[in-house]
Amino acid sequence: MAKQYETVIGLEVHIELATKTKIFCGCSTEFGGAPNTHTCPVCTGMPGSLPVLNKQVVEYAMAIGLATNCKITQVCKFDRKNYFYPDNPQNYQISQLYLPIARDGYVEIETGRGTKKVRIHEMHMEEDAGKLIHDEWDDTSLVDYNRSGVPLVEIVSEPDMRSADEVIAYLEKLRMIVQYLGASDCKLQEGSMRADVNLSVREVGTETFGTRTEMKNLNSFKAISHAIEGERERQIELLEAGKEVVQETRRWDDNKEHSYAMRSKEDAQDYRYFPEPDLVPIVISDEWIARIKAQQPELRSEKLERYKKEFDIPQYDAEIITESKRMADIFEATTAICGKPKKVANWLMGETFRLMKEQDMEPQDLKFSPENLAKLIDLADAGTINSSVAKDVFEKIFFEDVDPEKYVEENGLKMVNDEGALRETVERVIAENPQAVADFKGGKEKALGAMMGQTMRAMKGKANPGKVQELLRELLS
Numbered sequence: 001m002a003k004q005y006e007t008v009i010g011l012e013v014h015i016e017l018a019t020k021t022k023i024f025c026g027c028s029t030e031f032g033g034a035p036n037t038h039t040c041p042v043c044t045g046m047p048g049s050l051p052v053l054n055k056q057v058v059e060y061a062m063a064i065g066l067a068t069n070c071k072i073t074q075v076c077k078f079d080r081k082n083y084f085y086p087d088n089p090q091n092y093q094i095s096q097l098y099l100p101i102a103r104d105g106y107v108e109i110e111t112g113r114g115t116k117k118v119r120i121h122e123m124h125m126e127e128d129a130g131k132l133i134h135d136e137w138d139d140t141s142l143v144d145y146n147r148s149g150v151p152l153v154e155i156v157s158e159p160d161m162r163s164a165d166e167v168i169a170y171l172e173k174l175r176m177i178v179q180y181l182g183a184s185d186c187k188l189q190e191g192s193m194r195a196d197v198n199l200s201v202r203e204v205g206t207e208t209f210g211t212r213t214e215m216k217n218l219n220s221f222k223a224i225s226h227a228i229e230g231e232r233e234r235q236i237e238l239l240e241a242g243k244e245v246v247q248e249t250r251r252w253d254d255n256k257e258h259s260y261a262m263r264s265k266e267d268a269q270d271y272r273y274f275p276e277p278d279l280v281p282i283v284i285s286d287e288w289i290a291r292i293k294a295q296q297p298e299l300r301s302e303k304l305e306r307y308k309k310e311f312d313i314p315q316y317d318a319e320i321i322t323e324s325k326r327m328a329d330i331f332e333a334t335t336a337i338c339g340k341p342k343k344v345a346n347w348l349m350g351e352t353f354r355l356m357k358e359q360d361m362e363p364q365d366l367k368f369s370p371e372n373l374a375k376l377i378d379l380a381d382a383g384t385i386n387s388s389v390a391k392d393v394f395e396k397i398f399f400e401d402v403d404p405e406k407y408v409e410e411n412g413l414k415m416v417n418d419e420g421a422l423r424e425t426v427e428r429v430i431a432e433n434p435q436a437v438a439d440f441k442g443g444k445e446k447a448l449g450a451m452m453g454q455t456m457r458a459m460k461g462k463a464n465p466g467k468v469q470e471l472l473r474e475l476l477s
């Protein structure tokens with residue numbers, strides 16, 4: 001019988017914190033500025049410049065630590081991690097090794113076999129590196145230090161995950177917690193959330209771990225899943241052929257669906273860590289922890305229960321809407337304006353999700369305003385526009401955030417209730433379709449649908465469908 005293998009996975013997740021300024025200087029953290037415009041002597045590593053710690057970074061890190069059931073390290077320190085690379089102007093990164101801010105936590109994920117705890121070994125604070133740009137000029141690499149000094153937390157899990165599905169569930173849970181805390185937007189494609197995957201395989205029933213590899217450069221859930229499947233296969237093939245897995249860092253190329261070796265994996269000693277002499281230890285009092293705890297916003301499970309009670313929407317709707325804080329915020333803001341929670345839920349779960357899927361968008365990317373969605377719901381409710389026109393107008397709101405009242409007015413989309421105009425059209429359709437009329441009179445209900453369709457088309461989709469059907473029945477009887 002063929003050997004059975006088990007995949008063992010641990011993750012290192014980097015999350016960029018949502019502070020306005022960098023971790024050790026006052027430069028902006030905003031994404032997308034012209035290269036090297038958000039820089040100063042500190043974050044470009046000029047000799048003689050000194051770091052000053054941004055307090056908000058510590059508070060966000062504490063909030064994440066508490067929400068993931070970690071113990072907060074009440075005297076914590078920064079260390080220097082030394083390495084030479086052009087994206088790192090100081091030739092060291094200020095990070096934490098010996099006394100990271102949080103340790104020994106866990107998050108719970110839902111798996112096919114019930115709830116599972118994924119333990120968190122530790123979480124530390126550190127500064128991000130700059131970005132190398134390789135493809136702008138031939139034979140030359142450029143460097144942009146805008147990202148240098150952007151605050152990060154790195155969350156290191158225990159090797160508790162056994163499949164790509166568990167990894168995705170863990171990442172989604174982390175992302176949900178951090179987004180709810182407002183500590184980061186966690187956009188994988190913009191790099192504000194990044195995951196390195198440590199993976200090894202072992203025969204089922206074995207206690208010891210196999211040799212692991214680390215995979216970097218994973219910027220979507222899809223890439224992470226593919227990389228895990230690909231690396232598992234690669235390692236099993238090596239073992240089956242009697243070869244050894246080499247401990248190394250590998251880069252996953254999602255286009256080629258193949259990973260290749262980058263470098264041998266470093267251990268902590270390779271980085272010659274030592275305590276950062278330019279920063280004092282951070283002393284975190286019990287009162288400070290209590291204050292952060294008291295400030296924790298409503299998390300997902302509390303929100304879910306409140307939505308069911310306060311807005312009387314079904315469990316299913318509440319679950320889908322609270323999956324992301326952004327969606328929940330839109331739901332609440334829109335409901336506050338129009339007072340129709342179930343209708344708001346329907347627009348979000350229906351058309352909004354459909355368009356997001358079509359455009360490959362995350363809830364974070366939604367741009368339309370609750371005011372315009374609320375107006376649209378009122379227009380449809382009042383019978384000013386019919387439901388198919390409402391869907392078209394929603395697309396305009398989704399992409400361009402148009403004011404639906406103005407848009408409907410300017411484009412003449414109001415539902416036609418005018419008895420005279422409708423009657424005229426219906427009479428014409430009946431006169432032009434003797435076969436359908438005969439079919440209907442012979443008992444074929446379907447024929448009515450066909451004539452309705454023709455009438456709606458003749459009225460450019462704006463007729464009141466209820467009235468059209470009424471008139472058809474009346475004139476045909």
Ligand SMILES: [Zn+2]
Binds near residue numbers: 026038039
């Ligand atoms: Zn700076």
